[in-house]
Amino acid sequence: MPTTSITIAPLPIPETLHGPAGADFTASVELANLVTCLIWGNNDFWVSPAAKLEGSRANDYAVTYLWAAKDGDRHVGRALLELSLQDNEQNGYVFVAVHPEYRRRGIGRRLLAEAEAFAGSLGRTTLQAWSEHPAGFELEGPDVVQAETGIGSLPAASPAVRFATASGFRLEQVERRSSMPIPADPGLLADQLAGAAAKAGGSYRLVEWTDNCPAEYLDHYAALRQRMSTDVPLGELDYEEEAWDAARVRHKEANLQRMNGRSLVVAARHVPSGGLVGHTVLEWFPEQPEVVFQEDTLVLRAHRGHNLGLWIKARNLQRVAEAWPQGRRLYTWNAAENSNMLDINIALGFTPAGYEAAWQKKLHAARP
Ligand SMILES: CC(C)(COP(=O)(O)OP(=O)(O)OC[C@H]1O[C@@H](n2cnc3c(N)ncnc32)[C@H](O)[C@@H]1OP(=O)(O)O)[C@@H](O)C(=O)NCCC(=O)NCCS
Incomplete structure (x- = not known):
């Protein structure tokens, strides 16, 4: 399907949620919420646009950049790039999400390219990204990809896995997401x-x-x-x-x-x-x-x-x-190889809910 009608542009972090810039930000956050909700089958990780706005404001420690993919006025994809400012100045943390109705049209690739080029232009040399995967798949066998740590795997057919590997990322680590009733x-x-x-x-x-x-x-x-x-x-x-x-x-x-x-x-x-x-x-x-x-x-x-x-x-x-x-529900994240902490969590009553994958891509040196 052609993607020429889809525009991709930076989405400035607005001062408030009022007005057109605020409405754009709200739509982008709700798209992220929708994508997350569809992965987990619940709304436990929903974050209000107001909270996201506060968390995205530039400060002495971090700055956030957003891009929006739009079909007319409709937000159909987003890329978020976060840069830390006091340490880890080699890194950029990137999150790409595309509305399910608009996938496999190259929108994710275009969004990532924007964020990647921008991070590179600021001298960042490493991109890190995370993807989420509910439990319930075979952890071993031909249908999984293994983390570089040797511990933890993901379903090879997952769109995020396909996208990340096709985009030059390596699966460095798998974290277990656990939950317990409270x-x-x-x-x-x-x-x-x-x-x-x-x-x-x-x-x-x-x-x-x-x-x-x-x-x-x-x-x-x-x-x-x-x-x-x-x-x-x-x-x-x-x-x-x-x-x-x-x-x-x-x-x-x-x-x-x-x-x-x-x-x-x-x-x-x-x-x-x-x-x-x-x-x-x-x-x-x-x-x-x-x-x-x-x-x-x-x-x-x-x-x-x-x-x-x-x-x-x-x-x-x-x-x-x-x-x-x-x-009612408590969530935690631990590296799959962090057996000491996992043992404590199991003793407390946590059970695995899914996995979070840490991906990394080394960027070519930015042009002067
Ligand atoms: C991952 C995601 C962003 C991909 O967005 P997208 O717009 O569908 O991706 P693209 O169309 O640009 O795909 C680029 C390449 O990735 C690979 N790819 C992406 N989705 C794929 C899938 N479902 N099956 C197989 N390959 C896939 C392909 O190599 C594709 O190139 P091709 O279409 O020329 O073969 C989207 O599925 C999504 O929002 N998933 C949930 C959020 C998420 O996990 N984000 C983190 C990613 S690290």
Whole structure:
């Protein structure tokens, strides 16, 4: 089918959702929501245009660019490019989505080409992209492609797999997306907490907060967030340590609040040194009240083996029931090779819901 009637153009991030620019942004976000909803068969990952707008505003740490593919006034495809500004300045993170009625017409390829050329023109040399795949396919055999890590696979026939490989991306890593029903069984949680606390011994205490880290822990917490960026398995993904300080922690907190999001954090404090040595973060958006997201969980290497991971996670799950009683499903993402974290999650009650693939493409050096 000819694609000449489909126009592709940059879509500036608007100041507000009002007016024509805001309407364009809204339509583009709703297209992304539709594509995601069709992959998962539910609306758990729906994000309001208002929240997306807040999350897309340029700031000191990241800048987002959008392109729209339109058939007349109708948004039929989009490419989003995110660039980090304080670290990982070699990378561009790209997301391409095309309306199901408009696929296999070269629109995805054209959108990717725009984002890729733009990233290259700014000196970015690596593109990373993610694709989503519900569970329920054969994990081995002739019909799957294997991640470069050797652990994790995807259905070879999936449009995203075909598109990414045809576009020169390599499947570097597969993450497992798991979910569990909440509120968690209070008896089980209490047992796990008591067991983990006993194993952790007297050298550790829990510290917890809602939304904003207490000032006294800010620097410690920033150090944990920085370590998280390289302590999780990354396969061959080109990703350097992020640069975190107290200001970046505050920026992230404010950004979440502008998106109308909330967070619960539990950290483990090492009593002899006074430092924070592990943390876990849960996030919730009232616009999707049944859905809770498990974000970072980290225990510093020197403090592993004391059950701190289970302890902080079990405690935060207890807090969810009180803080966000409408929550019914908790989602988490872990590298398929991250067996320590997966074991903890299985103990807590998580089961696999699907997979998220991390793709990478090295760009040719940008022309001067
Ligand atoms: C992946 C996606 C963006 C592709 O968009 P698209 O407009 O259909 O892609 P194109 O028509 O430009 O396809 C470009 C090439 O990719 C490959 N390809 C894309 N979809 C394919 C499919 N369903 N089956 C086989 N090959 C496919 C082909 O090689 C195709 O070239 P060809 O048509 O000349 O053979 C679209 O399927 C989509 O939105 N999927 C959900 C979102 C997603 O997973 N995005 C992340 C991708 S990493």
